[in-house]
Amino acid sequence: MTSPSLKALVIGLVIRTPLIPLLVLASFVPGFWSVGNLRTLAESVSIDGIVVIGMTIVMIAGGFDLAVGSVLAMGGVAAIVLLPYGLLASIVGSAVFGGLAGLLSGGFVTRLRINPFIATLAVMVIVRGATLAYTDTRPVVGLDDTFLALGGGYPLPYAFIAMIIIALLGHVLLSWRAWGRHVYAVGADERAAAMSGLAVSPIKLQCYGLSGLLAGLAGFLLAARLGTGSPIVGDATPLTAAAAALIGGASLRGGQGSIPGAMAGLLFVGSLVNLMNLLGMPSYYQRMVIGTMLIALVVIDGVLLRLRQR
Amino acid sequence: MADVPFIQLTGITKHFGGVHALKGVDLSVAAGEVVALVGHNGAGKSVLVQILSGVFPPTAGEIRVNGQMTTFGSPVDARHHGIETIYQTLALADNLDAPANFFLGRELKTTLGFLDKKRMAREAAKALIELNPNLVDVERPVRQMSGGQRQAVAIARAIHFDVRLLIMDEPTAALGPHETAQVAELIKRLRAQGIGILLISHDVRDVMQLADRIVVLKGGQIVGSVVPSESSEDEVVDMIIRGRRLPAGRAE
Numbered sequence: 001m002t003s004p005s006l007k008a009l010v011i012g013l014v015i016r017t018p019l020i021p022l023l024v025l026a027s028f029v030p031g032f033w034s035v036g037n038l039r040t041l042a043e044s045v046s047i048d049g050i051v052v053i054g055m056t057i058v059m060i061a062g063g064f065d066l067a068v069g070s071v072l073a074m075g076g077v078a079a080i081v082l083l084p085y086g087l088l089a090s091i092v093g094s095a096v097f098g099g100l101a102g103l104l105s106g107g108f109v110t111r112l113r114i115n116p117f118i119a120t121l122a123v124m125v126i127v128r129g130a131t132l133a134y135t136d137t138r139p140v141v142g143l144d145d146t147f148l149a150l151g152g153g154y155p156l157p158y159a160f161i162a163m164i165i166i167a168l169l170g171h172v173l174l175s176w177r178a179w180g181r182h183v184y185a186v187g188a189d190e191r192a193a194a195m196s197g198l199a200v201s202p203i204k205l206q207c208y209g210l211s212g213l214l215a216g217l218a219g220f221l222l223a224a225r226l227g228t229g230s231p232i233v234g235d236a237t238p239l240t241a242a243a244a245a246l247i248g249g250a251s252l253r254g255g256q257g258s259i260p261g262a263m264a265g266l267l268f269v270g271s272l273v274n275l276m277n278l279l280g281m282p283s284y285y286q287r288m289v290i291g292t293m294l295i296a297l298v299v300i301d302g303v304l305l306r307l308r309q310r
Numbered sequence: 311m312a313d314v315p316f317i318q319l320t321g322i323t324k325h326f327g328g329v330h331a332l333k334g335v336d337l338s339v340a341a342g343e344v345v346a347l348v349g350h351n352g353a354g355k356s357v358l359v360q361i362l363s364g365v366f367p368p369t370a371g372e373i374r375v376n377g378q379m380t381t382f383g384s385p386v387d388a389r390h391h392g393i394e395t396i397y398q399t400l401a402l403a404d405n406l407d408a409p410a411n412f413f414l415g416r417e418l419k420t421t422l423g424f425l426d427k428k429r430m431a432r433e434a435a436k437a438l439i440e441l442n443p444n445l446v447d448v449e450r451p452v453r454q455m456s457g458g459q460r461q462a463v464a465i466a467r468a469i470h471f472d473v474r475l476l477i478m479d480e481p482t483a484a485l486g487p488h489e490t491a492q493v494a495e496l497i498k499r500l501r502a503q504g505i506g507i508l509l510i511s512h513d514v515r516d517v518m519q520l521a522d523r524i525v526v527l528k529g530g531q532i533v534g535s536v537v538p539s540e541s542s543e544d545e546v547v548d549m550i551i552r553g554r555r556l557p558a559g560r561a562e
Contacts, residue, residue, distance in 0.1 A: 176424045178417040185403035185414055195365060195401035197385040197415040255405040 019268045026271065029278050037274070039155060043225070045270035046159035047072075048240045049263065050218040053163075053170045054102075054211030055241040056262040058116075060174070061207040062187035062254025063109060066120040068215040068241055069234030070128035071101045075219020077131055080142040080229035087146055091220055098216015099209050101127050106208030110201040120208075124238075131231040139228040151224030159221040166214065171259040183207060188255030236287055243290055244269050246297045253305075269293075314377040315340040316506045317362070317393070317475055322371035324357050324530075331357040332368070333530045339475055339506040344497060346509040346517035349527035349550055355510050358527070359479050362508070363395040364388035386415070392474030396481060398510075400464040408448035408455075409434035412467045437466045441496075458489045465496065475506040482516060494520055514546050528553040 026032040051068045058065045075094035082093035101123060108119035142148075150158050174180035185193040186203050194200045215237075223229040247265030250257030269290065276286045315338035324332040332354045339345045349355055361368050364382030373380055375391045382388045388395075395401075402411045409427070412434040418426040431449060438445045442462040452460050461484070468476060478497075482490040497507055497520055511517050517524055518538045526533040526549040534555045536546060549555055 172424075178419065178425060181406070181410055181414070181417065181425065184405055185410075188403040188405040189401075192399065192401040192403055193414075195363070195385060195395070195397055195399075196403075196411075197389060199384075255403070 019264065019271065022268065022271055022275070026275055029275055031278055032275065035155070037278070039157065041270055041274045042160040043157045044274065045266050046157055046163040047218045047222045047225075048237060048244070048270070049163040049266050050159075050166055050221070051211075051215050051237055052241045052244045052262050052266050053166055053259060054214035055238075056245045056248065056250055056257050056259060057170065057174065057183065058207045058211045059242075059245050059250040059252070060187045060254065060257045061183045061204050062190065063116040063204060063207065064120060064242070064252070065102070065105060065208065065211045065215075066117060066238045067101060067105055067124040067127060068211060069237035070124045070131065071098045071212050071215040072219040072222065072234035072237055073229075073231050074098065074101065074127050074131045075216030076223035076226075076233065077135055077140055077219075077229035077231055078216065079147075079220040079223040080140040083142045083144050083147055087144070087150075090147065091217070094216045094220035094223075095213050096216070098219065099213035102209040102212020102215070103205060105212065106205035109208065110204050128231075135229070135231045137231060139230040141228050142223065143227070147224050148227055149224075151221065151226070157225075159225065162217075162221060166217075167259050167263055174259060179203070179206075184255055186254075236290075239287070239290055239294065240269055243294050243297065246294070246301065251301055251305075252298065315343075316376060318372075318374040318377075319358075319362070320372040320374070322358070322361060322368045322373075324354075324361060324366075325369045331530050332361075334371070335527070335530070335532055337525060337532070339508050341474070341506050342501055342504040343523065344501050344507045344509060344521045346511055346521035346524045347527060348511055348514060348517060348524060348546065349533075350512070353527040353550075354530040355527055356479065357530075359395060359397075359477055359508075359510060362388065362475075362477055363393060389416075389471070392472055393477065394468035394471065394473045394475070395477040396461075396464050396468045396479065398480040398483060400460055402452050402460060402464060404453040405451055407450055408438060408445075408452060408463045411452055411463055412437070412470070414467075416471065433470075434466070437470050438462060441466045442492075457484050458486070461485065461489070465493075469500065469505075473500075473505055475508065476500060477508045477510070479510045480512070481509070482511070482513065490516075514543050514550070518543055518546070526550055 031037050051072060055065055055068060075098045078097045079090045079094040082090045105120045105123045108114045108122065109116050152158065153161065174183065182193065182198050182203050185196065185198060186200050190200050222233065244265035245257060245262045247268055248257060248261030248263065250262065273286055273290070276289065318338040320336050322332055322335040335354070335358060337358070347355055347358065360366055364385040364387050367381060367383070373382065380391065403414060406414070409431045413430045418430050420426050435448050438448050442459065445459055445462055452463055455463070481493050485493065497509070500507060509517055509521060521538055523535055523537055524541070524546055525535040526546065528550065533549045533553050
């Protein structure tokens, strides 16, 4: 029975996001539908896309993860630094470092009962600081052929394929495993979940750990693409990830959202950014557009809730 | 073993920081017995319920199940002993449908560990319709259901899994007269099946008709316990208010 996820995808594509009008509009922009540009689009959404999957899971559990951007940068640096010990060490290392940062966020949220925004803001700054200190603010460079090849892939970038696989796994985890169902329950009503015998804190901790792990892995793929691990990348990542998750049906109140929906949201944000690039809009202005959109989304989310409660 | 109650609490005490919510409470419920726990808000009823259902442990005191000393580390432990609780808040996840709530925390799985959604939907629908024939379309978020329907989900979930003691926290507080009568019928039916019931209520009139025994709680202590057939509503109300029993023969 795939209908709920299919529904989420369709709703995400057609109703919640003006993706189709956007793509129609895009047809008037020369070069949007070219193979080269579509590959660029796939490449540009895939790194953020892996982060979005983790962010969505955390948001379904009623949390938020502001640290994903700096964890991404740390993952990239870890990937390069561990490269001399082999590709496997590089991949596993970036994921493990990311996962540990996520567990730190989760620990603050569950053990110390700190608001997720504050807890992950703190982890964001701690991780960014540690990465900058370790690299002395300079990018680290990796020159391993296999590693660099992983940053490519034609016609589909490997990162994009990785994103699709992780999205499918994430969707199965959320929709077809008891764990996923518990995440939804925890996000909707922690007290009810606890009274129903769910281990609320471990579930939330696992969500943050997963989000960090995926951000670290995304960092590995970004470093493979760039050939460098930069300590300063990813400052807009939380913004993009949150926008995609919210467009895809997630809510700041938790208990809502899905991976297919978030992927539709990601495609929308990615296409919008791609269009703005094609139109030659400077990236700083693009951020202003995405930021404004984020506010609009949260407002719409609130209006929808009030309509539903009538 | 016939005279060993299913559950027996001895000297249950609970402190929250400096607040003494329960002070040495003794309480027992036998199989097939309906015990009502009454008292004002803040008397400690909810705290006692949460200790019995494993939400948190008592500061001091003993819990015996079938005469065996035990501790409940979590709601799962209490469930393993056949203790199920229907909370006043119902403890449902509003975003999930009835089958998902029904099996929350004890999902049915296929051999590969995936959710067996079809079997859960079938079993939940069967249990729900048995309980409340007016329930149609159980596969929608419980948020969209009426108060009575939501309660049916909570009740069906509690009695489905080999329950031995059912704790009902204000089961009729949010219901109309018709649904209240249904709950009363259900309590009688479960009692006949040998299930112990602890009924938490502030409505003395209600429990006078249903309970085998009424226990009055005030200020975290048991004031006393009465058998409805040998007592009156006034006496119970008086105990709730004064926190003590009237001397015999001086009913006002």
